[in-house]
Amino acid sequence: MQCVKVLGGVLGAAALLGLGIILGHFAIPKGTDLPAPSASASQDLDLEILEAVMGQLDADRIRENLRELSKEPHLATSPRDEVLVQLLLRRWQDPESGLDSAGTSEYEVLLSFPSQKQPNRVDVVGPAGGILFSSQRSEENLTGEQGDPNVVPPYAAYAPPGTPQAVNAAKYGVSGVLVYTDPADINDGKSLPNETFPHSWGLPPSGVERGSYFEYFGDPLTPYLPANPSSFRLDSDNASGFPPIPTQPIGFKDAEVLLCNLQGASAPAAWQGALGCDYKLGPGFRSDGIFPAGSQVNVSVYNRLELRNSSNVLGIIRGAVEPDRYVLYGNHRDSWVHGAVDPSSGTAVLLELSRVLGTLLKKGTWRPRRSIVFASWGAEEFGLIGSTEFTEESFSKLQERAVAYINVDISVFANATLRAQGTPPVQSVIFSAAKQIRAPGPSSLSIYDNWIRYSNRSSPVYGLVPSLGTLGAGSDYAPFIHFLGISSMDIAYTYDRGKTSARIYPTYHTAFDTFDYVDKFVDPGFSSHQAVARTVGSVLLRLSDSLFLPLNVSDYSETLRSLLQAAQQDLGGLLEQHNISLGPLVTAVEKFEEAATVLGQHISALQKGTPDPLQVRMLNDQLMLLERTFLNSRAFPEERYYSHVLWAPRTGSVATFPGLSNACSKAMNTGPRSAAWAEVQRQLSILVVALEGAAATLRPVADLW
Amino acid sequence: MQCVKVLGGVLGAAALLGLGIILGHFAIPKGTDLPAPSASASQDLDLEILEAVMGQLDADRIRENLRELSKEPHLATSPRDEVLVQLLLRRWQDPESGLDSAGTSEYEVLLSFPSQKQPNRVDVVGPAGGILFSSQRSEENLTGEQGDPNVVPPYAAYAPPGTPQAVNAAKYGVSGVLVYTDPADINDGKSLPNETFPHSWGLPPSGVERGSYFEYFGDPLTPYLPANPSSFRLDSDNASGFPPIPTQPIGFKDAEVLLCNLQGASAPAAWQGALGCDYKLGPGFRSDGIFPAGSQVNVSVYNRLELRNSSNVLGIIRGAVEPDRYVLYGNHRDSWVHGAVDPSSGTAVLLELSRVLGTLLKKGTWRPRRSIVFASWGAEEFGLIGSTEFTEESFSKLQERAVAYINVDISVFANATLRAQGTPPVQSVIFSAAKQIRAPGPSSLSIYDNWIRYSNRSSPVYGLVPSLGTLGAGSDYAPFIHFLGISSMDIAYTYDRGKTSARIYPTYHTAFDTFDYVDKFVDPGFSSHQAVARTVGSVLLRLSDSLFLPLNVSDYSETLRSLLQAAQQDLGGLLEQHNISLGPLVTAVEKFEEAATVLGQHISALQKGTPDPLQVRMLNDQLMLLERTFLNSRAFPEERYYSHVLWAPRTGSVATFPGLSNACSKAMNTGPRSAAWAEVQRQLSILVVALEGAAATLRPVADLW
Structure with missing residues (x-):
């Protein structure tokens, strides 16, 4: 059951990272581009309007919106x-x-729903096959809302159907996953009914956190294409990013029954929680617990994938x-x-x-x-x-x-x-x-x-x-x-x-x-x-x-410098051993800093005068498009959608540019002529080219490249 | 030797498609963006200036430029x-x-040059090992220029070194390639010295067409990255796109000696040329020719790859x-x-x-x-x-x-x-x-x-x-x-x-x-x-x-319609058999046509008035950026650089959208559930999305998507 706690933590991150919607075609009257009144081409932000808006935003109306x-x-x-x-x-x-x-x-x-006919369930089955315990199929109806027939039962979206049976996961043979949220992580340790909602903001013992277990984002069947009805779709068998094994979330009340009856060595301190017992690693239930020897946990997941219009x-x-x-x-x-x-x-x-x-x-x-x-x-x-x-x-x-x-x-x-x-x-x-x-x-x-x-x-x-x-x-x-x-x-x-x-x-x-x-x-x-x-x-x-876009691009200088310093401090030695120089990266960051400074001065000077609307537009285009210059659709071929060379996911331990950090992590224990070290060099080049390109777009527009 | 003629033809295309240069960093004074005189923001093309430029372009100066x-x-x-x-x-x-x-x-x-010490050569070697014939190492010095010591000897750039020996190519065992340009293809059949340069514009018998045999374009070691000194480079062993076997171009005078002495069945009519003999397919030299039985052609290529600054x-x-x-x-x-x-x-x-x-x-x-x-x-x-x-x-x-x-x-x-x-x-x-x-x-x-x-x-x-x-x-x-x-x-x-x-x-x-x-x-x-x-x-x-960019985007409508018609006529039936509808593509083309027409009317109306400079700029942005909307960097993963969904290389036989044509060609003889048919659908979707996106950028800018 170690996976439960661990996955609970992972789910926390994944679910926090996973909130969701879908699109098609508009059937609305066409707008028209009315001629812009040229008198207002130099109009700046109107502070009176701003104040009026601030004043009119009404807390009660927000409350009524929320109620509805x-x-x-x-x-x-x-x-x-x-x-x-x-x-x-x-x-x-x-x-x-x-x-x-x-x-x-x-x-x-493509969405994923629990079956209406066959509810997902988690049971403990005795050695003779009798059901000794069943998890709650729904949350307790504490305030009335939980009894609404439209409450979707707890489930892990996109987890495949299946009915694995075991007590806890063998290291390389996990057949199903149970997930719960420990009161230590969510309730500052509180777990009793009278300490939790509706008596406080705490999670009641029967509360179950739903979530999507899809690894990527976007419609699973149409990566990089809008999911229009006529769009090309992968077979769902060929789609990637779904969990490989049945998974089901449960409340901490049910988790307590399972976890507190496990036997085996104690789990590490970081895995212990607030369910009121010492968490064990299994395998199997303890002989002095409530389940007889040979009892098994049976997880039944009947989720179904469905094409839906969103x-x-x-x-x-x-x-x-x-x-x-x-x-x-x-x-x-x-x-x-x-x-x-x-x-x-x-x-x-x-x-x-x-x-x-x-x-x-x-x-x-x-x-x-x-x-x-x-x-x-x-x-x-x-x-x-x-x-x-x-x-x-x-x-x-x-x-x-x-x-x-x-x-x-x-x-x-x-x-x-x-x-x-x-x-x-x-x-x-x-x-x-x-x-x-x-x-x-x-x-x-x-x-x-x-x-x-x-x-x-x-x-x-x-x-x-x-x-x-x-x-x-x-x-x-x-x-x-x-x-x-x-x-x-x-x-x-x-x-x-x-x-x-x-x-x-x-x-x-x-x-x-x-x-x-x-x-x-x-x-x-x-x-x-x-x-x-x-x-x-x-x-x-x-x-x-605002006449000038309030995007302060020079604030990227500070970020780049800090990422660079992390690379120098924590990867510099390693890279030097492999004859990889951070010199071009240093130069690129310096170029960016200089270009951003000069542009900032240029904007300040313009703001003091009466700038021509076209000049303002050109400058704003530089500000607007800067973020685009950090994209490279070929930088991370194994990631879906991620192409921003500064904000792609970082799995490497050094808090620097993600491509560099990740590649170094992978290369660290390989030979000097490995493909992994070539990838480090490729990532460095991608980064240098992006930063040089970013600096170039900030420089005076008629500078020769 | 059939390969010679065939490859000659291919080379024609490849070389015609292959004319070349390289870059690094500027060390020049920075330009500055002088404030634009706003008085001229509405200035249109000045026809007097245009006339003046036309009048001042001087034929004699062009001639002197060319001489230098x-x-x-x-x-x-x-x-x-x-x-x-x-x-x-x-x-x-x-x-x-x-x-x-x-x-x-x-x-x-990374460039490719012939060795200065070991010239590339093509010899006929007799059965006893003696050299019976050697190709010319350089063109004849007919006008003085050909004797310049800096004339690079004929070679096939990027062809690998090697010394294969054979008489002509076994179907699946070609070990080397000779390339020549037939007088039928280049001289309207003329081949005699007094019919060719310097007596006419014809190619002299000793003339050899050089060329690059690299399959892609750009520096071979740095695809998608600028070849700066610090850039990541592939090992040249890992670089792709080089010819697999030694290759050497020769003049048609030398080709005649080899080709007119071949034995075997006659080559097809389309392969015959103007060398004054019936072209045979080999293998081996004919017994009544100038080479004794058992003679072999020995091709020695000593090209070398070199990193150079360009x-x-x-x-x-x-x-x-x-x-x-x-x-x-x-x-x-x-x-x-x-x-x-x-x-x-x-x-x-x-x-x-x-x-x-x-x-x-x-x-x-x-x-x-x-x-x-x-x-x-x-x-x-x-x-x-x-x-x-x-x-x-x-x-x-x-x-x-x-x-x-x-x-x-x-x-x-x-x-x-x-x-x-x-x-x-x-x-x-x-x-x-x-x-x-x-x-x-x-x-x-x-x-x-x-x-x-x-x-x-x-x-x-x-x-x-x-x-x-x-x-x-x-x-x-x-x-x-x-x-x-x-x-x-x-x-x-x-x-x-x-x-x-x-x-x-x-x-x-x-x-x-x-x-x-x-x-x-x-x-x-x-x-x-x-x-x-x-x-x-x-x-x-x-x-x-010009105040309004003279890019008539509505001329794309005609192209799209004609490509669509080709798809309907020549692929419609096949696609229908596989339940693939061209309907969404038809709709997308119609949307493009409509948006382009409306935009054209809008421009005409604006041109009659005194448009605001910002309005003109916005409109010009639509015109300028239209071409960009046809790019999809994921459309053709096997091509290098090609990402324009309308102008990528077409290998399929139907003269329609390249991705569709190519995918249909590959799918044609596969089963209905093959990956090749899925690729046809993917290509169709990519195309539809690009055309819908193109139409959307032409529509009034505040239209709701």
Whole structure:
């Protein structure tokens, strides 16, 4: 059963990294490109409008949005998911508070569901074949919502069907996997019913975390192609990335029965948890426990793969001056169950922000300089499917025209502080927004000043600043940053880590993630939701309305320098032994730093004068397209979609450029003429070429190469 | 010996497709982006300037350029090649007729040369081991130039060394290849010394066509990476694309001795030539010939691979209004021997055009709206190496900013008519230029009206028009169109096909391609060179100075429709049998047609008013980037660089979209569930997605996806 705990941990990461949606074709009236009023070509961000938007973002309306969105379970492609599609459409097509246009886009994608006729089950079978114990098939109905017939029973999506029987995993013969979430990891150790929801925000003993066990993202049958009905599809037998063996999640109450009756040597200290017994490694049940000798665990999984139609909903506000520049802001719509926190807390904010902006638009008070695209993605929980299919379908348009992608999935994990992840160019615009808005709560600090108290780092350039996290693949920003090279960010309010070590909010992906849970425990009064709405609103307006794009590309210099230093310190000696020089990489980083500095000075000088609109456009193109220069579709042939040479997954131990780190890890114990060392050199060259190319695009545009 | 003739034919194609150069780093003063005078942001093409440029392009100066360029052999990386690098730099840095800046860029690339110590040789060895016949080691010194010590002996670049001995090829055991050019293919049958150069433009009996036998293009050791000194390199043993067996070209005089003494069955009629005997298939020499029974042909090849530094020369005229938009115009500099036609006839034109434009620039009379980049590529003859390395190094800048690439390699094959190749968007600008300029010769026809007499087609849209050829990979445009998706063209003056069926001008790649050859036989008076200079000059100015880019994207509609019709007619039945529908492809083509039509109407309407500069820029971005939307780097995993879904190499027999045609060819005789049929479906999907994406980028920019 060691796998259970270990996989529990892995699942934590995987599930945290796995929230989901899907697309097709719009059947909506065509927009037209109205002539831009040239008078406004030099118009900058209007601070009065910005203030008005901040003021109009209403906590109560967010709360009401959340109540409606999370009223019923809305698993991807379920009838309620479709109801919410219509809700979004109505909102975005509202004559008084809607957008210029809105429509849906449908994709036919491969999802995985438990069988309705044959429930998945975990039993302990005695030596005579009798069933001695069965796991709960559903969560306990503690607040009424858990009894909704549309609650999907706990399952591990994409885990194959099968009925393995064993007690625990032989090292190389695992035939099935059970997964549970230990109270030590999710409840700060608390495990009793009266210590958990509905008495606190803790996970009840019967709560089971659902999740997708698909290794990649996007529709499994149509990698790199949009999942339109006519698209080429792999046979599901030929698709890759599915778990190889049956897998089933269970609650910690059931896990306790199994785990606390195991025999064998004690598990390592790091594997022990809060179930109230010493965790053993097996094999087999202990003789003094509740199961007779020879009892076995029988796991029955009846999951089925199904092609389903999943919708994205998109809405657009046409830019007045540069309609061909898109600022995208999205979240997924589908949930595992009621999904009040995940994802409806984000969608509630999205709807409130689109209402406020839509109202200004319909009144004629405001129209952004650039186009704003709002998106509600489908089937994210199954593997970022809706957003990925969208990027596959709109690859060229987005690559040519997208300024940035803002993601707000779970908007409030907890109400202590802002948390933001993104690539370096978005740091400055998030900081600007955060400085302008008061943090919720009794203090009079700004969101920025509150944030810096919880999470900070020392920047060589700026001194102490809030710490901007990096983007993994935990939500719909993944295809935007990794596949398309669009500067992206993810914004939320989150925990005081001094108060909880919970891996994530406790009812994550369970039937207990309900409106009341949010209303009572996560964000009573919804002031953190409002703070996120204001932060995102400010970021969005700055990106869409500022004359000069507020993407500070020179903040990449700091990142590159730090990755370079890690390479020098932790890999320099090893590389030298193999006659591989970091010299060209050093030179490339220096070139980038110099070009970014000069460009920054150029922008500052221009901002003091009255720049020509074409000059501004050219400069903004440099800023917008910088992130694209880090893409190399041939850099990581074994990864799907990942092509950003700075943010691809790092498996190597040294915290430097991922291609270099990973290749060095693999080469470390091979001979000097191995293919693995050649790959180290290839990765270095790919990196140097990308950085040189990035520097070149920042230099004066008529410089000779 | 059948291989000889067959390979001769293949070589024809390969060599025609293979003309060459290389790059590194500039050490030149930085340009600066001077503020654009906003007064000129709406300035359109100035017809007076255009007329002035046409008038100043001087035939005598082109002739003098050619004399200097072709004075000595200038094989890639030879001392004379470096002298020409300096000549180009001097011209482009001239204070009175130079460009804004110019510089060189050096790459370290893998070339192939014959050994100086051990000449390649082809001998007939008698049964006793005595040498009965030896091929000529060099061409006859007919005009003095052939005696230059720097003439590289005939060889097949990249053919491996080896000394196979045989008489002719066993079907599956070929150990070496001899290649020659038959007088039937190159001299309209003429083969006698007094019928050939220096008495006519015919190939002398001792002439040998050199060429590169590398299968791909670009530096063989650094695919997809620029060949900078520090770049990762494959071991040459791991590099692919080299011929597997020793190969050597010989003259038709030597070929006659071997071929006319063969015994065996007669070769097929299509393989017969003009050597004055019946070509036999062997094996072995005939008993009544000049070689005793048991004689063998001994081929000794001592070619060596060498890493060499090759330079590109680049020069730029900074655009006044949109310096970040580049119109590129280039040709290679290196030749096999003196290279008067190939490539110096092109470079002579390039230098004259840069002189005329440079003079206007330095006088302050003119500065283009967009930047113009002039390029002299290195090592093209070895496989488009200089241009390919440039595109690898400058991938991001070019993909974001390049408007079009103009290639003029051999500018004059013959003096009958213009010949142009390109993608559909460049047709209209070439036509506009060709209509404006008088054709050389006694008639008073325009170049366009003369052209249509020699080569035309019936366009469903325009009626009878000159026929624009498609781009293969015959010169330096290949990486621009196939790897980067930049609209490209190749322009030259060429043959009256009623007068010659020569595969190419007869002294191609031999030591007889000299200044006198051009001056006496190819273009006496240089009026065809001047006509090409004017055509290219007009195209270049239109692309750089027109307010609206003169790229007629709707001309792609005609191409797509015709490719679709071929698919429907010639593959429709087959596909239907396998339940594969062309419906989605039909829909995608229709969407493209509609979007292109609407965009065309939009442009026409705007042109009637006083469009805002930003509006023009947005529209031009749509036009510029259309070609990029046809790229898919994953479409053809077995091809190197080719990623344009419309212009990748077609090996299938049906003249339709290459991916579809090729996949159908391979699937045709496989079972219905084969991987080959899945590939047909995958190719169809790739195509549909590309066309839908192309249509989407042409639609109004704020249309919802």
